[in-house]
Amino acid sequence: MKALTFPLMAGFIVAGLAPAMAQDLSIGLKSEATSMDPQFHQLSTNIQVAKNIFEALTTQDAVQKVTPGLAESWEAVDDTTWRFKLRQGVKFHDGSDFTARDVIYSFCRVPLVQNSPSAFTIFTGGIADMQAEDDHTLTITTKDTNPLLPTELWSLAVVSANALGAEDTVTYGPEGSCEGMGDVPQSPAFNSPDVAVGTGPYKLDNYTRGSEMVVTRFDDYWGGAPDWDRVVMRPITSDGPRVAALLAGDVDMIESPPIQDIKRIEDAGFNVVDALSNRIIYLHMQQTEDAPGIGGTDGKNPLLDPRVREAISISVNRDAIAERIMGGYAQPAGELLPPPMFGTSGRAVDVYDPERAKELLAEAGYPDGFTITLGTPNDRYINDEQVAQAVAQMMARIGIDTRVDASTASQFFSRRNALEFPIYMAGWGASSGDMSSPLKSLVATYDADTGMGPTNAGRYSNPEMDKVLVEAMATIDDAKRDQMLQQAETMVLDDFGIIPLHYEQTVWAMKPDLTYEPRVDQYTMASEVKPAKAE
Known part of the structure; x- marks a missing residue:
């Protein structure tokens, strides 16, 4: 019996250790x-x-x-x-x-x-x-x-x-x-590992558009060899299949599981982590004379009137979106960054007031409203198309008949940058954690020569705000810069040049033998996914 016991125990020990010894990691990404x-x-x-x-x-x-x-x-x-x-x-x-x-x-x-x-x-x-x-x-x-x-x-x-x-x-x-x-x-050319040469912890093995990206361990990495021999990142843009892949063991970790599935994932024994992000979901309106996709205005662009922009903002019930559509995994936003991040003022969220919104439309000369198209990605942000549909319904209640044009992220961004949408919903994460990031990218006057306003596809322009922003970005004194950034943001928001909706709460789900520290910037960094330490 002893001769049989040892091999059986050895097999049991190896099998028991297999998850800890596994050197491959697979991640299901929400977007490609x-x-x-x-x-x-x-x-x-x-x-x-x-x-x-x-x-x-x-x-x-x-x-x-x-x-x-x-x-x-x-x-x-x-x-x-x-x-x-x-x-x-x-x-x-x-x-x-x-x-x-x-x-x-x-x-x-x-x-x-x-x-x-x-x-x-x-x-x-x-x-x-x-x-x-x-x-x-x-x-x-x-x-x-x-x-x-x-x-x-x-x-x-x-x-x-x-x-x-x-x-x-x-x-x-x-x-x-x-x-x-x-x-x-x-x-x-960067699809080739011979060109995509960096110094990071992993090196590109192969990239197949629509299928997967594979990286392998770089043993000579200056920061020490990473935990995984091989990492496979698979874009699984549909929520259901992404969750199914995790539950079936096809991937070890997923980002942005659907809020309605979180309890089911936890009950199945998986690890779930979340944190408030710095990502603002916002509405941007095209403020040019020839904005497309607007009807019932005799060729005029009503979005050039700040009263119309204010009406759109207060037509949106942000609390309802955060609670019902986002399941509590969002925080209504009054600014372009969540307080107390640098440059925020603690500005209150615009109060939901559809009756006042109707009055503003009438004052602006549109008592019967108008028609408009709202562009949105349908696979980029948490519940993005559902949020856009809710916003469209709320706008319709004040007389702005709104059609949602949803497309995949790659299509949406190309069309947005071609100025195809009169109003669109998108998101922005501040790479610096500083108010200058959304201001100079989203609302600074577009200028290809200076690099300002590269993501200002609404072409909003406020020269006075630009001056304050440029001065703030050249101010060494932190207290003065903070005050000036608050001033610049207030100028934009008072003008309803852009409409904040909510900050996303980001969620990751993974096998119980993995850990991940949630990032404010929402990035899923393979090098920061760690094997869980034994209790």
Whole structure:
């Protein structure tokens, strides 16, 4: 009997340890990345995937505290000059050394990326010069004072100058005038692991659009080998199949499980974590003379009238949306960032008042309302199409007959950026955790040359607000900058230039032997998914 007991026990022990020893991780994503190029699209789905492969000079933890990345330290030499000490001993996935040349090349490439739906030039447009003092010392000179530069640099991925065919010497020049760039590869080339070469904890193995992205462990990673040998990220855009994949064991973790399924997931023994995010869901209105998709106004655009914009805002019952559609996993919003984040004022949520909304429409000359189309993605944000349908019904009650045009995220963003929607619903997560992020991206006057307003597809413009915002972004004193950002946001919201709806509460579900610290920025970072520690 003893001869039989040992093998049986050995088999039992191995089987029992198998989950802890597993070296593969599979994640079901709510949305699919639109490109492997980390400089193509400021979209959280793209960013969270790219962060596995590429790194930046700085990084941010789960609560958006800025910490060293590829730069181990930095200092402000004067109001417009920063010196960065780059980390030594860092290798790219192809074995080449990371140096200041790669950083200069990476920043030079940003304005050369073609057809970007939301360009990263918002972060590079203010850079006047970059000089490598040596391979691991870099000086960046900004056009104006920018106290947030180290924070913003987290968004600028460093790519390999060698892998992308740069010359031996790359010289920085603003607005795409760099020298030594060679033949710059465009975004489709990054589908190849030979081009998508970074310094991150994982290296690209393969990317199959519509199916999966696979990354593998980079054993020479400067921060220590990651926990997983292989990570598979699968876009499962439909809620039901995504939950089913988790429950069936086809994936180990999913993001954004449907709120109505959370109890079922917990009852099945899975781990569920959540946290309030900095993502604002908002309505933006096209404020140009020739806005499409509006009827019953004799060719006029009623959205140019702030009374109409206010009527739309107070027609929305945000509490009802948060409670009934979002199941409590949202917080009604009065600002573009949740207080007490930097630059917020504690402004109250616009009060639901449909009768006053009707009065405002009549005062603006539209007593019988008008017709309009509301654009929205149907697979990008939590319950996005349901929220849009609810908003449409609420607008209809005050006389604005609203048709919802829902499409997949990739289609929606392309159409939004082509200004096809007179009003649209979308979301924004502040990469800096600072009010300047939504202000300069969503409502600053659109200017391709300066990089301001890249996601202002409503073309709202308030020159006085622009002045305050630009001054705030060049103010070193934190207290003064905070006050000025509050002033700038108040100017926009008093004008109803954009309409905040709610802040998302983000949820992740995973197998019980995994842990994940919820991130304020909502990113699902494979490198931060950890095996659960034994009790």
